[in-house]
Amino acid sequence: MKRKKLSGYLFILPAFILFIAFLVYPLLHTVYLSLTEWAGFDLKKINFVGLDNFKLLLPDWIFWKALRNTLFFVIGTTFFLNLFGLALALFLNRSTRLVKIVRTLIFIPVLLSPVIVGVMWSRILDPFGALNQILERIGAIKTPIFWLGDKRIALLSIIGATVWQWVGYDMVLYLTGLQQIPDELYEAAMIDGANRWELLRYITIPLLKGIATMVVLLNLIGGVRIFDIVYVMTKGGPNHNTEVLATHLYEVAFWFNKMGYASVIAVIILILSLAFAYMRTRIMREEGA
Secondary structure: OHHHHHHHHHHHHHHHHHHHHHHHHHHHHHHHHOOEEOOOOOHHHOEEOOOHHHHOOOOOHHHHHHHHHHHHHHHHHHHHHHHHHHHHHHHOOOOOHHHHHHHHHHHHHHHOOHHHHHHHHHHHOOOOOHHHHHHHHOOOOOOOOOOOOOOOOHHHHHHHHHHHHHHHHHHHHHHHHHHOOOHHHHHHHHHOOOOHHHHHHHHHHHHOHHHHHHHHHHHHHHHHOOOHHHHHHOOOOOOOOOOOHHHHHHHHHHOOOOHHHHHHHHHHHHHHHHHHHHHHHHHHHHHHO
16 A cells, blocks of 8 residues: 555656646745845845835835736736637537638637737837728728827737637637537427527526636736737837836736845736636635635
8 A cells, every 4th residue: 555655646747846846836936036135147146025025016006007007908808818718619619511611710819820910910010000091991081090109008918819719719618618518408498488588597597607707717817918919019108108017027027026026016917817716616616616
């Protein structure tokens, strides 16, 4: 019996070592750096300053703007990804050959790098890009719209590009949930006189709650950590109106060489991610109960 237990521990040891080396240690080291002052070069010049770095958050207006933008981005992408993901899954929940091709086309952007997507959408949203040219030809606009240069719509434009890339992922997850619902439930409900709306409201949506909870959690955590597509498309501009926590962290760390303060922002991102994870886990438990 002891040999079996020992062999089991030996099997999980490599994974446990990797878990400690690439997750636990970096997290603890980041928390430690948030309590220090360090320029990021000489390890001998790390000075312990306690909570002084956290006090720098209060007067940092860029941080508060980045926090607000991050929360807006998280809420916007989560809402639209789930709305369009579920709508596409319901529409494409068939096994015909044409539908399979459409599913594949919608999922293709998920396979692209966010950097590639950012560059591509920067060209599309350029004042003389494809989107403005199409709108001008159909008479929708008379002058080019500065999609990424107007502070009122720049962040919305990035949200749109992000939803375009990841909606296929949410669609696949919802399709998986839809295909697990027995057809007998729909047949019995239709015999009782239920219409399409009632089938959706009383059968489909309740039975998709588990999948929806997981999808929302993934969207929330992914939104908090967003960096690549924002940095490629706007670098946080104009005037920090698309600045998010991760881009502000990058600027503080690699432009101003304030690794301690950058680690504070990283800790804030971690706390937000854990808070969203806890919130959704609690909702799942309550629904399960």
